[in-house]
Amino acid sequence: MKTLKIKHSYAEKIKKGYPLISKESVLSTDSHITEGALIELYDENGGFLGKGYYGEQNKGIGWVLTKKREESIDANFFLSRLAKAFQERETLFQDAETTAFRLFNGEGDGIGGFTIDYYDGYFLIQWYSKGIYTFKDLIISALDELADYKAVYEKKRFNTAGQYVEDDDFVKGTRGEFPIIVKENGMHFAVYLNDGAMTGVFLDQRHVRKTIRDRYAEGKTVLNTFSYTGAFSIAAALGGARKTTSVDVANRSLSKTIEQFSVNGLDYEAHDIKVMDVFKYFQYAAKKQFSFDLVILDPPSFARTKKHTFSAAKDYKNLLKETIQITKDQGVIVASTNSSAFGMKKFKGFIEAACKETGTSYTILEEHSLPEDFQTIKSYPEGNYLKVVFLRIQRR
Incomplete structure (x- = not known):
């Protein structure tokens, strides 16, 4: 666990729930921090602010994940956050007229740096830093525990400007035959999860x-x-x-x-x-x-x-x-x-x-x-x- 000392003005924002760690907010750090390293944040007086991870992306250098000192950032942490997100989208899962929606929205659902979209039985994960990508196995394991699915696809946006990184987007499951046709309020859209940065809608x-x-x-x-x-x-x-x-x-x-x-x-x-x-x-x-x-x-x-x-x-x-x-x-x-x-x-x-x-x-x-x-x-x-x-x- 590495430590970051946060400047006073930024520390006040973090205390109020601001989750993004910006480069300019850091007063001092431990020795070299690698992508995905777990970090503890302290104010200039040594007061504990929170725990998170280090991951460089276009918005900052990491995200605060919890303000509870005793909370571990482990498999149960990821499972609990994803389970809550699933529960809050239950109405959409039950809506026969809409089969495509955002399942997990990064910091809005408690973990900045990645999103998960649902496309009629397929999950699409978008990773915005190499840091969050180091937790991939824990996140996929949480999906395995929470849902039956046809396949998981991913988009890597590791470029610090948020640009798409070309790669095979398939992760696991049964490869889809694209396009798949999803519904949105009864409208139909052809979607591709394996064809570059965007899906079609x-x-x-x-x-x-x-x-x-x-x-x-x-x-x-x-x-x-x-x-x-x-x-x-x-x-x-x-x-x-x-x-x-x-x-x-x-x-x-x-x-x-x-x-x-x-x-x-x-x-x-x-x-x-x-x-x-x-x-x-x-x-x-x-x-x-x-x-x-x-x-x-x-x-x-x-x-x-x-x-x-x-x-x-x-x-x-x-x-x-x-x-x-x-x-x-x-x-x-x-x-x-x-x-x-x-x-x-x-x-x-x-x-x-x-x-x-x-x-x-x-x-x-x-x-x-x-x-x-x-x-x-x-x-x-x-x-x-x-x-x-x-x-x-x-x-x-």
Whole structure:
């Protein structure tokens, strides 16, 4: 067990439940600490703060796991945390209309550095540091004890920037035949657990897709930007949209979006799917005088194409201004970001500034954050990263 001495200002945060150990918070350490080493944290006066593990990732150098000095970080520790998470998702396990959700959400469920998603009998573990990966056998053993499953897959994001590390993603069980078709509120999505960093659907937008389908899509023309595999377009089409247009720069988005339409029994040829830089598409749409009743704006927090670099923290306002130009009067924009660099208050500031600078009035219709399976804790607001605002645009 190694020890870390934590600076006073950071020690106060940890006492209040902040779980992340940042590099700048450490005053002094034992000799060289290896990935996965168990650590004890003390304040500058030698007061015990907690126990955790060392693991470098884009967010910090480790996580506090318990503030109880007598609690061991062992097989029972991992089993108890996973068992609690299983219990809290029992309603989702029983929901026949939804077969894909987040089962374990890192620090929100008590252990920072990894997540587990459930896809209709398959588990997908995402590891965010070599440190947490050293506990892999204990975590897999806990899964073995808690559930019957078809297979376990994994994604390693050991790169300190959180990037995916290429490897065989299969861990144990019976290899799946992909795609597997999962359900989400009755919608169908084709999912791949063995094909690179992403699976085909972002599970944190479950409630937003249902809201679009049930309350905003009927009879509307819909533009889905940064569309990935078209999940929002599927929701809109199933909700009775007159037409959807999906735009994404990645070549794979065409075949992936066609696949998602097809598994839902929808005619993809009745909709537009464009492989195109979204920034160019805005110029193209403005030139052609296109306008839409409903626009979904959910860019990555950071993206780079040949001609553009986009950062949500710096560029979201300007992107929203371009979106407003091709949204009909009384149309709705679903403004969404997964950036943890700012909170909802600042995000609403971007919305207000974009509307002011385009001479547009707006009404906020509703707001969304992470669904209940993406468990978060108040002491770590960065973990509650998703911000979604439905706003109605009124031309002055």
